[in-house]
Amino acid sequence: LAKTTQPISMDSYEGQEVNITCSHNNIATNDYITWYQQFPSQGPRFIIQGYKTKVTNEVASLFIPADRKSSTLSLPRVSLSDTAVYYCLVGDLPYYQKVTFGTGTKLQVIP
Amino acid sequence: DVKVTQSSRYLVKRTGEKVFLECVQDMDHENMFWYRQDPGLGLRLIYFSYDVKMKEKGDIPEGYSVSREKKERFSLILESASTNQTSMYLCASSEVEEQFFGPGTRLTVL
Numbered sequence: 001l002a003k004t005t006q007p008i009s010m011d012s013y014e015g016q017e018v019n020i021t022c023s024h025n026n027i028a029t030n031d032y033i034t035w036y037q038q039f040p041s042q043g044p045r046f047i048i049q050g051y052k053t054k055v056t057n058e059v060a061s062l063f064i065p066a067d068r069k070s071s072t073l074s075l076p077r078v079s080l081s082d083t084a085v086y087y088c089l090v091g092d093l094p095y096y097q098k099v100t101f102g103t104g105t106k107l108q109v110i111p
Numbered sequence: 112d113v114k115v116t117q118s119s120r121y122l123v124k125r126t127g128e129k130v131f132l133e134c135v136q137d138m139d140h141e142n143m144f145w146y147r148q149d150p151g152l153g154l155r156l157i158y159f160s161y162d163v164k165m166k167e168k169g170d171i172p173e174g175y176s177v178s179r180e181k182k183e184r185f186s187l188i189l190e191s192a193s194t195n196q197t198s199m200y201l202c203a204s205s206e207v208e209e210q211f212f213g214p215g216t217r218l219t220v221l
Contacts, residue, residue, distance in 0.1 A: 041215070046209040046211075
């Protein structure tokens with residue numbers, strides 16, 4: 001199983017770009033990297049997913065180096081509403097038989 | 112919008128009771144999952160199912176069982192609840208990529 005490691009917490013000021021890195025040294029060839037966001041008292045919500053290089057959508061970018069042993073979630077110009085826990089997920093699609101959630105990074109956005 | 116609903120938001124049970132947690136999804140997804148979430152431990156997969164009547168153990172299946180008699184419904188069963196099963200339980204469903212989570216059930220076992 002690919003175990004993931006993330007920073008426990010991060011602080012950022014509003015308007016800054018935030019980068020959260022996830023380490024997954026034992027990632028397997030078939031594994032994808034997925035990031036989720038979770039607000040208190042809610043279930044996690046999908047943010048972005050990738051296999052290699054760079055993926056961008058309307059809310060975030062995901063950078064994956066060639067060796068795929070880590071990945072970085074980039075949130076541009078964060079606002080207070082981005083305060084949440086961010087989880088890095090490594091698993092093979094579609095059955096998620098080897099899914100592994102990280103412990104999550106608690107991002108606190110400061111006014 | 113995909114909707115995943117869980118039968119209860121809060122549940123209080125006593126040690127030794129049999130507990131059923133129900134999850135229903137409305138998007139005809141093949142895959143369904145049960146996780147538990149504890150402080151400092153993140154989300155841990157208990158069981159998942161990729162088809163009706165099919166189930167696979169996750170990372171922490173001990174003390175739990177599941178049932179999937181219909182595609183839209185996935186039940187988590189605690190045969191004899193114990194205090195160490197006090198936790199937040201999250202259900203999810205997916206087709207290929209994205210998992211859609213329910214709001215969670217906070218179970219307290221006294």
